Amino acid sequence: MGVILHVDMDAFYASVEAQRRNISGPIVVCVYSGRTEDSGAVSTCSYEARELGIHAAMPIKNAKKIADESGKEVNFVGMDKEYYDQFSDDIKEEILEKHTETIEKASIDEFYLELETENFDEAEDIAKKIQTSVNEDFGVTCSVGVAPNKLVAKIASDQEKPEGITVIRPEEVKNFMRGLKMDDIHGIGGKTVEKLNDIGISSVEALAESDPALLVREFGEKQGLKLREKARGEDDSEVKETLQKQVTRITTLEENSRKFNQVKKVFPELASDIIERLEEKDMDFGSVSLIVIDTDIEMSTRAKSLKSRVRDEGVLIEEGEKLLEEFLQNSDAVIRRVGLRASDLKKRKGQKSMDAFT
Structure with a gap:
């Protein structure tokens, strides 16, 4: 290995929003319930917002009260997962x-x-x-x-x-682990720490040197031995390669537009890049999506499932155009960025083309 x-x-969500909306200062990302303007909870926030006392799971109204009392301009934005x-x-x-x-x-x-x-x-x-x-x-x-x-x-x-x-x-590793608090170790939570304290184990070093039989008796064989291994910094788990679920390409239009012919001009290049990526992975796709980011920096998507998986540039373009037409008919948004996505991916088993699709 x-x-x-x-x-x-x-502070990923908050950092993305800062970049996306070109805003600075404390940022609070919220999950709004929709009942009232301030109902819901904080999902996460920037480090600056955390310094003010705002934290995840806090009611939005409480976070706004802290923001008002701080005298700073705090940006509240809705979560866009x-x-x-x-x-x-x-x-x-x-x-x-x-x-x-x-x-x-x-x-x-x-x-x-x-x-x-x-x-x-x-x-x-x-x-x-x-x-x-x-x-x-x-x-x-x-x-x-x-x-x-x-x-x-x-x-x-x-x-x-x-x-x-x-x-x-x-x-x-040994000295590093022994310089930690027990709840610094991933997988050792507050209740486990309390139970360890109850049996006389109050430090990472003590846990690392503890009697395995004691831990097995208190926590069971699997968890007990695992706790001791964690305290020693021992871990034989493998990095499991995550199967790619989708390939997306997005581009910024030369000028903001609602014109079908102007927007769809970028589809061939997007589709070509996606197919090139799928060729590298030897994967076919079973679903096509259109991604639109409007001039208010809001993202919208439309998707279409195919009858069978393919790896065909023409399918991506054709279905993307249909989805774009549908989007323009049902939205007044002006498009700033547009993208195509191939998803429902699977390793290729046999040759498939536009002929098979049609």
């Missing part, structure tokens, strides 16, 4: 996959990478390149943990947030 990187995006998903996929495809094919997308804002190298200096250089590219190409930041395994890499990525790189070499 090579060196493991854990790439963790910093589909947009963040696409942003995340673009980072994976355009940056992370340049360094390794073994990538596990652990969540929308975190990735595990297994590098081919076992040289930690080389791995640190790769982490720096990833960090620089994410910032320069996407306008957001990330923190990276570099370690011998997934567990330690994940903990390491949280040590110097935001925009930090923490490298833990094999010979450093």
Whole structure:
């Protein structure tokens, strides 16, 4: 196994919104319930907003009260998970996959990478390149943990947030783990810490050196032994390559438009890029989507499932045009950016073309 990187995006939703809307200052991303203007809860927020005392799961009205009392201009925006998903996929495809094919997308804002190298200096250089590219190409930041395994890499990525790189070499794992609090370790929550305290284990070092029989008696064989392994920084879990679910290409129009013929002109290039990517992965698609970002920076999508999976540029263009026509008929939005997406992907089993589709 090579060196493991854990790439963790910093305040991801808020950072994406800052870049997307070109706004600065504290940002609060909200899940609105729709009952009233302020009903709902905070999903996440920028570090600046956190410094004011705003945090995830807080009622929006409470967050707005804190914002008013702070005297600062705080930006409240609605959560747009589909947009963040696409942003995340673009980072994976355009940056992370340049360094390794073994990538596990652990969540929308975190990735595990297994590098081919076992040289930690080389791995640190790769982490720096990833960090620089994410910032320069996407306008957001990330923190990276570099370690011998997934567990330690994940903990390491949280040590110097935001925009930090923490490298833990094999010979450093023991001291690194013993410098942590027990609830710093992924998978050891507050209730587990309380139960450990009740049996006289109050530090990571004590847990690492504890009697396995005691832990098995209190937590069961599987969990008990796993707790001891975690405290020792031991983890043999593999980086499981995440199967790609979709390929999307989006472009900015030369000028904002609602004209069908003007918008569809970009489809051949988008479709060509998508098919090229699918050829690399040897995958066919069973669904086509249109992605529209209007002049208010709001994203809309329309999708069409196909009767069978294909890998055909003509299908992408034809279905994209139908979806665009439908969108223009049902929306007054002026289009700023437009994209096509091929999804419902599957490894190719046999030759399929437009003839098979029609």
